[in-house]
Amino acid sequence: KQEVTQIPAALSVPEGENLVLNCSFTDSAIYNLQWFRQDPGKGLTSLLLIQSSQREQTSGRLNASLDKSSGRSTLYIAASQPGDSATYLCAVPSNSGYALNFGKGTSLLVTP
Amino acid sequence: SQTIHQWPATLVQPVGSPLSLECTVEGTSNPNLYWYRQAAGRGLQLLFYSVGIGQISSEVPQNLSASRPQDRQFILSSKKLLLSDSGFYLCAWDPYGGGNEKLFFGSGTQLSVL
Numbered sequence: 206k207q208e209v210t211q212i213p214a215a216l217s218v219p220e221g222e223n224l225v226l227n228c229s230f231t232d233s234a235i236y237n238l239q240w241f242r243q244d245p246g247k248g249l250t251s252l253l254l255i256q257s258s259q260r261e262q263t264s265g266r267l268n269a270s271l272d273k274s275s276g277r278s279t280l281y282i283a284a285s286q287p288g289d290s291a292t293y294l295c296a297v298p299s300n301s302g303y304a305l306n307f308g309k310g311t312s313l314l315v316t317p
Numbered sequence: 318s319q320t321i322h323q324w325p326a327t328l329v330q331p332v333g334s335p336l337s338l339e340c341t342v343e344g345t346s347n348p349n350l351y352w353y354r355q356a357a358g359r360g361l362q363l364l365f366y367s368v369g370i371g372q373i374s375s376e377v378p379q380n381l382s383a384s385r386p387q388d389r390q391f392i393l394s395s396k397k398l399l400l401s402d403s404g405f406y407l408c409a410w411d412p413y414g415g416g417n418e419k420l421f422f423g424s425g426t427q428l429s430v431l
Contacts, residue, residue: 239419247425248323248409248422248424249361249420251419251420251421254419296420299363301376304363304366309359
């Protein structure tokens with residue numbers, strides 16, 4: 206069964222810092238990986254979707270990379286802002302193809 | 318543009334009472350629809366998915382059921398709630414299914430069973 210792990214579980218940084226969130230998965234036979242953002246008590250918002258043929262995707266200050274062979278993905282946030290404070294989750298498709306296997310997330314706090 | 322509506326936002330129910338959570342999607346047709354549950358410390362778990370009207374697949378055995386009476390309507394139900402049914406329930410959709418497109422989530426329902 207596909208296992209998804211996110212490190213660290215929580216992270217606190219001062220505003221303006223660049224930071225990296227990590228995601229690892231046990232089965233490298235994936236065809237994409239998604240990064241989501243979740244604000245407290247809210248639903249998830251898809252930030253970036255990386256197809257298996259791609260190595261990275263960028264959206265504004267966010268850059269996600271994917272290394273299938275090592276079973277890893279990173280989410281890079283440049284020049285962090287207090288508004289970036291949220292939980293960030295990564296997810297990969299399950300073997301059934303319909304379910305997404307989610308990590309437990311990294312809770313990010315950016316302090317002014 | 319597409320939107321997803323989920324209600325209610327919060328719900329407190331006694332053990333043994335019935336449950337009905339509703340989710341509707343606008344601005345698209347024939348979406349794939351999903352119910353996820355997020356329990357504290359356990360991450361997100363897929364409960365049900367549907368690729369069309371009347372077609373429901375269950376990922377895990379449980380006390381809940383799902384129905385899709387219309388193309389863009391997905392309902393999560395229970396006849397008798399258990400304490401273990403407490404959690405944050407999220408409806409989601411994607412346009413093509415198979416996990417190859419972005420997944421869009423509703424705002425969630427926080428269910429507390431007492």
